[in-house]
Amino acid sequence: MAKPMTKxxxxxxxxDEMDSDKKTAGAALDAVVAIITREVSGGGAVTLPGVGKIYCRERPERMVRNPATGETIKKDADxxxxxxxxxxxxxxVNG
Known part of the structure; x- marks a missing residue:
């Protein structure tokens, strides 16, 4: 498996793709990340065409097990x- 691309x-x-400098590209990337974070944390979703949809889902309260002790505990909804x-x-990717 290849190493993940760093920021x-x-x-x-x-x-390079934008024919711009790194400062402008970094600002654009930071702006996109900020918009996605703000939208998803507010309960919305963001669709990136050709990439996918990022969204927030609520998980109900549930029972989980501590693998070290085997003890079951109640985990709050999150x-x-x-x-x-x-x-x-x-x-x-598959093609």
Whole structure:
């Protein structure tokens, strides 16, 4: 498995793709991340065409087991961020 792309590498690739400098590309990436974070944390969802949909889902209260002790405890309800991958991306990876 290849190593994941770092933010520095992503900014450099984005700057190259945009024919721009790294400072502008970094600002654009930070702005996109801030918008996604604000929307999803507010209960909304963001669809990135060709990539997928990022959304927040609520998980109910449930019983979980501590693997070290075997003790079962009640875990409170919480929220979790999910992502559904777009069919176009799945097809390009498998194709």
């Amino acid at each position: 520095t590498q992503l900014v450099a690739a984005l700057a 929220k979790v961020v999910k992502m559904t991958i777009a069919k176009a991306l799945k097809d390009s």
